[in-house]
Amino acid sequence: MEQFYFFLMLLFLSTLSLFILFFRHACLMMSPNLPPGKIGYPVIGESFAFLSSGWKGKPESFILERMTQYSSRVFKTSLFGEPMVMFCGSACNKFLFSNEGKLVRTWWPESVNKIFPTSLQTSATEESKKMRHMLPQFLNAKALQRYVGIMDSVAQRHFASEWENNSHVTVFPLTKRYTLWVACRLFMNIDDPNQVEKFAEHFNQIPSGIFSVPINLPGTPFNKAIKASKFIKEELLKIIKQRKLDLADGKASPTQDILSHMLVSCDENGQYMTEEYIADKILGLLIGGHDTASSTCSLIAMYLAELPHNIYDRVFQEQMEIAKSKSPGELLTWQDVDKMKYSWNVACEVLRLAPPLLGAFREAMDDFVFDGFSVPKGWKLYWSTSATHKNPECFPEPEKFDSSRFEGNGPAPYTYVPFGGGPRMCPGKEYARFEILVFMHHLVRRFKWEKVIPDEKIVSNPITTPAKGLPVRLYPHQA
Known part of the structure; x- marks a missing residue:
């Protein structure tokens, strides 16, 4: 009987909530x-x-x-x-x-x-201002010049393990692994593919849950996204605790990445950021530096497979001129990326036709x-x-x-x-440009490819992606 009354009360409260929402909307729509x-x-x-x-x-x-x-x-x-x-x-x-x-x-x-x-007590607007004040230290021109070699090193290892010696691959899942690896390496100095993969399987649950029907029942996209976010944050807290120990023992540098900087920085009142706060912010950075760039990388691969051959050929020629200028084992530099002008124009047109958000x-x-x-x-x-x-x-x-x-x-x-505008323009725009161009460099100088599904659609949920992940046949260039 008690359960029956509880059910009736729950039904009443749900109906009342819906009525209040409907009434509120009706009143608002009557504004002149x-x-x-x-x-x-x-x-x-x-x-x-x-x-x-x-x-x-x-x-x-x-x-x-x-x-x-x-x-x-x-x-x-x-x-x-x-x-x-x-x-x-x-x-x-x-x-x-x-x-x-x-x-x-x-x-x-x-x-x-x-x-x-x-875990924050302040408004989202105030937190956004804080992050935008902090991020330029890591995303300015000087910092980005240091990042190119790291991105190139990650890309070399990624293509060697995930692409080479394969006749078929599905592009979008691989671009997600690449961009997450880069983000983990630069933001938290994590360079172990196995540790990155632990994050990856949970990151994949989040995008489809963001704009899903917010019903928190087992098996729903919303429920899966909540669980994935909770798992990632718990893992981040473990990493943060270990980094604090490493900083105290001199095993980590205060300036080596964003995580260390957050741990050693204090505000004007001498207050340090809490571990929960830092986990929130790192999670946001990983989300921002992962899905959007991987979307663009996969769609560049899709368009280059569909477009007239002369477009691919011009990108290939530009990238091979840069590759031939490098000594064996020499990593890409900021100056190399700055020469990829035609490749970036192609990427920009992809971003116009199919922006990630x-x-x-x-x-x-x-x-x-x-x-x-x-x-x-x-x-x-x-x-x-x-x-x-x-x-x-x-x-x-x-x-x-x-x-x-x-x-x-x-x-x-x-x-x-595609990157917004004004004060809210994406602060990671140049970071994304470098990451995308390093990916293009390794993709086109290694392969030509063709789509397995000729008429594969581009969908948004909410990130723009190839509907089936873009399976392709790879044709390695002859050395």
């Missing part, structure tokens, strides 16, 4: 002069339509269809239980990027906070007006890469692959935004 659009179903809103467009391989369709339907570059919707305004276009990007910390601030769905529970969220810090429409305080906002990357006004013939778009001065401001 909102942008055009609709909110979809109660609570769920248009979340399914938004997500399914990515699952079906047409992630831009949700945005572009509504821009056409409402004849507006801003429209309202409801995603992940929140009223939201979609900002679409270069003028929208400029407005949001220019008003970061003034009218808008970073926001993520509550599911993200549940997958990455934080399709946009990002913001929250209105106060009421404001944009394009004649009111945006109420507390509403969530979303800016979209597709709104400019696939817009013929920004990029003529947007579906055509044309790396020459990035020659000279390149695209117009606020149209090309």
Whole structure:
């Protein structure tokens, strides 16, 4: 009987919560002069339509269809239980990027906070500022010059163990191993592939859970992501404790990587970061330095397999000129990467056509007006890469692959935004550029390849990837 009453109470509270959410949304939608659009179903809103467009391989369709339907570059919707305004276009990007910390601030769905529970007592905005103050010390030009040789060393070992002597490989899982290995080596000085692999199997559970239905039941993507995040954080705490001992015994250097720097740094009040805090931050860095770069590396391989041979041939020629200039065993340098100009133009065009993330969220810090429409305080906002990357006004013939778009001065401001823009531009942009180009160098100088699935789609869930992981046949170059 007690269980029956408990079930009734649970049902009542759930129904009440849904009613409150629905009532809240209805009231918010009654604000005057909102942008055009609709909110979809109660609570769920248009979340399914938004997500399914990515699952079906047409992630831009949700945005572009509504821009056409409402004849507006801003429209309202409801995603992940929140009223939201979609900002679409270069003028929208400029407005949001220019008003970061003034009218808008970073926001993520509550599911993200549940997958990455934080030990922090301060706001996400304050923590973001702290990290952005810290990261340039490790991602500036001087630091990156040191990283190239390390990335090259990791890439050599990765290709020797995972690619060579294989006639078939599946590219995306391998690019994830490469980028995670690089991140673990640079952020925590972990260079053991077996230790990296312990992380890898759990990292693979996280992306699909981030924007899944937030039902924490065994077997659901959301539940798997929560468990994976918890495991990784527990492993990070073990590494942090050991590093503290190594620093105390003089076995580790205070400046050798981001982990050591965090452990020896204190704030203006002389307070050191807690182990929990550092684990949170390292987890975030590993996520940021892993999935997005691996997505781009795999999609570069996909496009080079599909495009006219002359594009691959030009990348190959550029990379072989650099390879021939090196002595046996000599690692790549910053100067070598700086010579990979055509290869980077190709990578940039891949990032335009298939950016690893399709946009990002913001929250209105106060009421404001944009394009004649009111945006109420507390509403969530979303800016979209597709709104400019696939817009013929920004990029003529947007579906055509044309790396020459990035020659000279390149695209117009606020149209090309795979790394965001303004104060929130990805601080790891140059890190990603080096990591991607080192990968391209080793891939094209070793192999040509062809897709096993000729019509394999590109999907987003939420990271943009080849739908089947891009299985390919490898054809090694003759020495």
